[in-house]
Amino acid sequence: MNETLREQQWRLARHLRDPHVYAPPPGIEARRLKVYRELFYGAIEGLLAGSFPVMRETLGEGVWHARVRDFYANYRSQTPLFTEIAEAFIDYLQGVDLDAPWQLELAHYEWIEAQLYLSDAQDPAHDPSGDLLEGEPLLSCTAKVLAYQWPVEQIGPHFQPQQAPATPTLLLVYRDNSLQVRFARLTSMAYQLLAGVSGTGRARLQALGDVDLQGLALLTSLRAQGVIVGTC
Incomplete structure (x- = not known):
């Protein structure tokens, strides 16, 4: 890959993650940059809002968006899957000063609810009518x-x-x-x-x-x- 193009991509990615710290690469129209910023952040915030509705409502819009923006800017996710973003957010919360003392546990509880709702797991082999005293x-x-x-x-x-x-x-x-x-x-x-x-x-x-x-x-x-x- 052309080194100039690589540098432009890195500068754009850093700017989209944290526009208050990183300037955009030159030559991109401000209107387009705004569209990209809103699109990328909105996708992550929407996924987290759907996963943690009680937390979002309880913290309030200001605190919630500040927390999500910090996650978006500073957490280095190890998964490319949108379905695993909520778990990544819980991992992120374990390394920051919480907005409320119950925040991490509430996040875990809401995540478990979502996991159970979406689960397609199958129970292992078992005896449905087995003796509950003699069996496990x-x-x-x-x-x-x-x-x-x-x-x-x-x-x-x-x-x-x-x-x-x-x-x-x-x-x-x-x-x-x-x-x-x-x-x-x-x-x-x-x-x-x-x-x-x-x-x-x-x-x-x-x-x-x-x-x-x-x-x-x-x-x-x-x-x-x-x-x-x-x-x-």
Whole structure:
């Protein structure tokens, strides 16, 4: 490639990413540059706005756009895929001073929701009617058991806590049969049963000291909902 053309391309790319710092290459009409700037930034902002609608609304337009512009200008993405931009944004948030203390966890929660909604993953081989005590309960591939410091499912424009609760937020997030993503709060025992211990249903209940078999009732209910797909 001609070195002059290469330099022009680099200067244009730097300008489009951060026009306040880098001047454009000479010879390009200002009107055209403005179109390019708006087109490129708008594409990234639109993807992120669709992935993190609650964050955008809660932070407000000014803070949101400042954050996205910093990401656009300074983060060096390792993926060329638009479908992975949201995950790249979460990686970016881990290395900056956050706009709100709950921002990273809210971003992760919204990303999980989107991943479950769009997922075309298939469950591994399992027995749909397997014994939940003698077999190992298998969580659906469109269900996630999550633990957060902040009550992410409650955060929004009218609820922006500044201090994390004393107890963590334990959630089951899943896609139901109508392809809607839903969430449910979990007790500590339910969280441990689904994610904290492994093995057969009986081994899990014994590890948790569940002598009343409350956990078995929970497993049975979750299988009826399709959250647990059977045993493996």
